[in-house]
Amino acid sequence: MIDDFIINALLAGIAVALVAGPLGCVVVWRRMAYFGDTLAHSALLGVALAVSFELAPIIGVVFIGILLAALLFWLEQRRELSSDTLLGILSHSALALGLIVFSYIQLRVPGIDLMAYLFGDILAVSTDEIVWMFAGTVFILALYAGLWRPLLTISVNEDMARTDGVRVALVRFLFMLQLAMVIAAAIKVVGILLITALLIIPAASARGFSSTPVQMALLSAGLAVTAVVVGLGASLYQDIPAGPAIVVAAALGFFLTRLPRLRY
């Protein structure tokens, strides 16, 4: 018999994988991997603030995400430093600040576990949370589908999109919101430090087998779900931590796709 907590873990993982795959494609197309990583690192600060104000973590994560994007936008106005340098500064200072705020929370809320946030705690997902995760998945996927054409157009060329009448800044902002929401949901599954892997590895694996953007997004979702199932399975049988096992499963899949015989 399979225990409830395993079913819950599987459902939570699948809910997150279904959005992480397609969103990850846009992250890869727009070279936003480092931005995603920065957003993920800042999520700890968001969680810590949400807990201290007794709000849902997702509110804190999205709020900090918006703040971070605004800060990045402002810093990029003076073109002395490239955006990867700026992201490196923001990413690590946000994580450090998050760790400090979290240390205060730990004094007030006994039993709150830093490791669960950093590396995920998928086996502790409650049924309530799963309902929320699937509702979130449906919402984000609907938004993603609605934004599909403008997202693709700005991935090809932002100037061309602008002259087509696409409101580029709005589309970018909405995509950033979706990313922040996925990150908030994925904290439980793989943890803050490993979320980017779930976004970019399935997308990168899917590239070699796709000739259209739609194919790549669908295949990426499928590969992300597979990584969750395989990683969770390995974690149960070998008693290894679930979050890292999922990421390693995704990475193994990626290296398999690099084998020359499998590619066409």
Add this chain to the structure above:
Amino acid sequence: MNTVDSEVLLSATGLGYAVRGVEILHAVDIELRRGEILTLIGPNGAGKTSLVRILLGLKEASCGSVHIRPGVQIGYVPQKLHIDPVLPLRVRDFLVTAGRFKQERLLQVLQEVHSAHLLSASVHTLSGGEFQRVLLARALLHQPDVLVLDEPAQGVDIIGQQALYRTIKHIRDRHACGVLMVSHDLHLVMASTDQVVCLNKHICCTGHPDDVSGHPEYLKIFGQAMEGLAPYSHHHDHSHDAHGNVVPLERDNQAVADDR
């Protein structure tokens, strides 16, 4: 084509643009009429791309104003469009980033640039010339009144460039749109342009290509570069199509007639 009396689609007066105190454009006036091909030439760093971006509303001028006739649709082919190979994209997928269009419409615009066979090809396997034609086709989807082409012939060999400029001219003839083109080589665009604006931060000279190529301001900028590069002016008894096949001259005209 007589363009003097036709409507002004796009105009700018007194445009100035400066970045951190460095002047890029100074007192630029420009006017594009329906049915006219206007070529903007100038050396690197002359502010050609800045001017185009200001006209398109992608950049804000420091002073001056741009006026676009109400209801005018603009089709744009940007300079150096590089599609990252990580994005799997067929020509068909690329075209529909411009909007929801039926397959017949996609084929129609591809036919106008003699590239219907490319519909299902990956954009990553196209040659420079093929890619520029696909960009042109995408710009045609919304039936533009104004086509803005920033260096449309880059990455295209000389024969291909001549064919491409011919295609652009035919598009102008068929759709009676205005074409604003950026180029750095006057000799190649000469045959297919009505008006040349020579830009070097300010407008040095403007007029018919034959007049401009003899203008002292033009020679001051381009004269030295032209020494030892005397243009070899001659006629061909045949031409080449987009695939490099030998075709009789005026084949493009014939093809346009056939399309109808």
